[in-house]
Amino acid sequence: MSAPEPIIDHGHGDSRLLVRTPYTTTFAHMGEVYLYHDLYGYIIKMSPDILDFLNAFKTPVRPDEVCKQYANAFEEQTPEAFVGVFLQFGCLIKPDHDQVNDLWDMIPVHGSWNVWKREKDGGLTFYCCWGDNPLTKVTLTPDEAKVWWSIDGEKTLKTIQFDEQVAPEVVLGAVKKLGHHEVQALKLSALGMRFYKKRPQMKPPYLTSTMPYAKYEPGVDALPAPVESYFSPEGYYRGEIADADQQFDHEETTLAHLFRIPHPALHGKTYGQALTDALIAKGRVPEGHVKVLEIGGGLGFMAKAMVEALQAKGREVTYHIFELSPVLAAAQRERNAGLPVTVHMGDVLNDAFPDTGYDLVLANEMIGDLFAVKLDHARFGLGEGEIDDAKFEAGLDASGVAGALIRKYGVPIGDAPDPFYLNIGAWQLCERLIDVMKPGASAWITEFGDMGKWPLLSTHLDHPELSIHFGHLGLVAKQIGFDADFEFVMDTIEMRRDLEGLKSTRSYFKALGFLLAEYGVKLEKIGYTRPMFTELLEGKVQPGEIGDIGFDRIEDRLMGLVPHEFKALIIRKPVKVDA
Numbered sequence: 001m002s003a004p005e006p007i008i009d010h011g012h013g014d015s016r017l018l019v020r021t022p023y024t025t026t027f028a029h030m031g032e033v034y035l036y037h038d039l040y041g042y043i044i045k046m047s048p049d050i051l052d053f054l055n056a057f058k059t060p061v062r063p064d065e066v067c068k069q070y071a072n073a074f075e076e077q078t079p080e081a082f083v084g085v086f087l088q089f090g091c092l093i094k095p096d097h098d099q100v101n102d103l104w105d106m107i108p109v110h111g112s113w114n115v116w117k118r119e120k121d122g123g124l125t126f127y128c129c130w131g132d133n134p135l136t137k138v139t140l141t142p143d144e145a146k147v148w149w150s151i152d153g154e155k156t157l158k159t160i161q162f163d164e165q166v167a168p169e170v171v172l173g174a175v176k177k178l179g180h181h182e183v184q185a186l187k188l189s190a191l192g193m194r195f196y197k198k199r200p201q202m203k204p205p206y207l208t209s210t211m212p213y214a215k216y217e218p219g220v221d222a223l224p225a226p227v228e229s230y231f232s233p234e235g236y237y238r239g240e241i242a243d244a245d246q247q248f249d250h251e252e253t254t255l256a257h258l259f260r261i262p263h264p265a266l267h268g269k270t271y272g273q274a275l276t277d278a279l280i281a282k283g284r285v286p287e288g289h290v291k292v293l294e295i296g297g298g299l300g301f302m303a304k305a306m307v308e309a310l311q312a313k314g315r316e317v318t319y320h321i322f323e324l325s326p327v328l329a330a331a332q333r334e335r336n337a338g339l340p341v342t343v344h345m346g347d348v349l350n351d352a353f354p355d356t357g358y359d360l361v362l363a364n365e366m367i368g369d370l371f372a373v374k375l376d377h378a379r380f381g382l383g384e385g386e387i388d389d390a391k392f393e394a395g396l397d398a399s400g401v402a403g404a405l406i407r408k409y410g411v412p413i414g415d416a417p418d419p420f421y422l423n424i425g426a427w428q429l430c431e432r433l434i435d436v437m438k439p440g441a442s443a444w445i446t447e448f449g450d451m452g453k454w455p456l457l458s459t460h461l462d463h464p465e466l467s468i469h470f471g472h473l474g475l476v477a478k479q480i481g482f483d484a485d486f487e488f489v490m491d492t493i494e495m496r497r498d499l500e501g502l503k504s505t506r507s508y509f510k511a512l513g514f515l516l517a518e519y520g521v522k523l524e525k526i527g528y529t530r531p532m533f534t535e536l537l538e539g540k541v542q543p544g545e546i547g548d549i550g551f552d553r554i555e556d557r558l559m560g561l562v563p564h565e566f567k568a569l570i571i572r573k574p575v576k577v578d579a
Contacts, residue, residue, distance in 0.1 A: 017060040018083075018092045023099055025181050026051060028216035030464065031226030035091065036211045038180045039099055041111065041187030042089050043206045048223060049073060053082055055218060060095040100172050104158040106188040108151045108175065112208050113508035114185045115515055117546045124148060127511040128183050131212035135514045136182045143167070144174040151186070153193035184210050212507050244331035248299055249525040250506055252465075254365040255489065255566055258527035258559055260301040265496045265529065265554055272305025274493040275444070279360070280313060284442040284570070286359050289316045293358045293436070295348050295429075296366035297321035298328065300335035306362075307339050320354045322346055349428050356436045361443035363429065365566070367473075368447045368465040370425025372455070373402040377418040387414065409479045411472050421455040423468055427476045430571065434480050439575040443482075445473075446489050448565040470567055482571035489566040490555060500551040501558035502528040509559065515546060527558045 023038040033051045035044040046054075053073070056066045067079040074082070086092040090099055115127040122142035129135045140148060146164045155163070161171045178186035187207050196203040216223070241247050248257045259271035266274045279285050290310055297303055303319055310317045319341045323329040332343045344354040349371060377383045380395035396403035402424050406413060409427070413420070426445075433443055449455070449468030456467045470486055477484045490497075504512070513523040519540045528536070530551050555564045 015094075016062050016064075017095050018057055018063050018087075019060045019095050020054055020057040021091055021093045021099055024091055026216050026218070027181075027211055027213040028221070028224050029213035030224055033216065033223075034211060034213065036181045037090060039103065039175065039188065040090060040106070041179050041184065041206055043209050043211055044089060044091070048218070050082060051218060053079060054086060054091060057086075057092055063092075100176065103172065103175060103188065104161075105156050106190065107154065107156055107192050108147075108160070109153050109187045109189050109193060109207055110151055111178075111185045111187050112210060113505050114548050115508060115511040115546075116185075116548070117515060118544070126178070126183055126185055127515045128185075128507075129511050129514065130182070130184065130210065130507045131214060133182075135511070138177050138180075138183050140174060140177065141170070143170045144177070147171050147174040148178070148186075153189075181211055210505070210507065212505075241325045241327045244299055244327050247328070250510065253506075253525055253560060254298065255558075255561060255563060256298065256302055256364055257525065258561065259493075260299075260305070261526055263527060264532070265499050265501075265527065266493060267496070270301070270305045271493065272302045273309045274495075275302075276306050276309035276313070278492045278494065279442070279444065282570075284360065284444075284572075285310070285315070286440070287315070289318070290359050291355075291357060291438075292317065292319045292360045292362065293354070294319070294321045294362040294364070296363065296369075297323050297332045297343065298364075300332035300341075302362065302364060303332065303336050303341050304339060307336070307341060320344060320358075322348055322354060324348070349425055349432070353432070353436045358437050359441050361433055361437060361441070363443065363445045365446055365448075367423065367426040367429060367445060367468060368449075368458075370423070370429065372466050373399070373422050373424055374419055375399060375402065375413075375416075375422065376420070377416070380413065382414065382416065383418060405476075409476045411475060417454055421457065421466055423455055423466060423473065426468060426473050430473070430477045430480055430482065433571075434482065434573060437573045439573055442570060442572045444568060444570055446566060446568040448562075449567055450565075451486060451567075467565075468567070470569055473569055477569065477571045482573060484572075485570045487568045487570060488564065489568050490563045492568055495555070495563065497553070497555045499554045500530045501554040502530075502533055503550040503552050503557050504559045506560055516541070525559070527554070529554065 025036050025038060027034040027036060033046050033048050035046065035051070035054070036042070053066070053070050056069070063083045067083065070079040073079065083092065093099060116124050117127075119125060119139070122145055124140045124145045126138045126140075127135065128138065143166045146166060147160055147170065150160045150164050157171055157175065161168055175186060175188070177183060179188065189204070189207060215221070248254065256271040259266055259274075262268050262270055269277070276285070292306065294303055300321070303321055307317050307319050317340050319339070321329075321332050321341065321343045323332060323343055323345060324347055326345065329343045329345055332341070342354070346352070379398060381388045381391035396407050399406070402422055405411065405424055405427055406422075411422075437443065447468040449470050451471045451474075453467065453469065455469050458465045458467070474484045474486060509523070509525070516523045521536060521540055523536075533549070556562060
């Protein structure tokens, strides 16, 4: 959309003028633009052209003039409708109006993922580093801290000011500090949280959402590339990973990484040890010599643990890692020095495999990064009543490799949402594995996903990942010629369900690490259980001195992962029997 003509400022005397509030900040991630309200905590997702429309109100202007210039900019939506939305969410205001004066009847709610410590004078210091931002510390005075402790999700700011007998400017000062995008410790609601207990579906998402993305100023910053440009992992893994440890400690932590140490949830085993024992018990590992291929070897912990576990079980091991990232490959070589582990560089979908004749193949939490496609109903005539076979076939022809694979393996797409994703890179991986695995060999392929759920796009990382439709993947694997079994990863590795684990997000964990470092405590990215975390702080941090620290059932949340969402497809290449 072309830039609008300059807007004439008619002066502040015109009562019809509106201006964008100074209490909003814009962010962008993978082609999407977000507006964060630094008082209320609203998070509004929008397209870049709608942000351009809002920015037409940078100086006071009559909305009818702006709407006239954008009259045909939004297809079926009118610009007047967007003015109404921006007014509703406090993004547009009258000139010279301070929104802080409108807050007294609002109900403050504690935001999610706060990290704080109590100061000796009764104040509080919040530690914040959202996304890739550096650490920010924000301190509340003792009186402002009274406001924080009085928040219960039901009382208005006016009531809190009366109850705590603090000056009005203290209450408003606390709101401005805590609601700001650099802190995000407080959100404001028109209704109390009791209202939503029986109506959870009506609870506005902004009350529990956070904004971890990078700031974005149109005309100054380049808009990040849209998500579709990332659907092949080659460029990202070859060139954009700079720090191997940081990649798994902050960018994309895996279950295997959280369990890389002997862990009580795995009965004192590491992830690699537990998986080795499980695969041996299932008859997936032969006696004698075992030739293993791991695709995407992470930091090399899995290779080290499995080689040592297999050797302890009396196996002679040859272990190959096929890796795309040179930075991760270096870490793998260093960690496995002295072991029968060889790291090979290459793209698993396009380059030749290091060898053939593998007894066991491991693709652990990596197929969500493989090549994928996004399609829609219109291409195939879906959602138009009875499917027109000719139009459907034409849609397959127009879909390139995706259409060819749908046709080849009979993948059903009639119940697909619109639009929908297909994990074709994972399908292609299975096609390639059939030629490098021995008869009777098995492959362990894991990722987050489910049997019947269409792939969901996750964009919270610095690159997109897709969940896996294991129903499709299993169908393709069987059509190729594999036997296939579907399992929950936590069942395979016999993960204990009765333990509680630390809850976190990437940003929360980083902020908590900065806080604990001041106490001489090193916070590692491992799956802390409640006793493990208590032991970590023992003698250094007093109970109640820091917060918020939360725990959940380990199968439902461990650090930033949900273990029960991780599934495994175990495929076996049949042994041919002569007639």
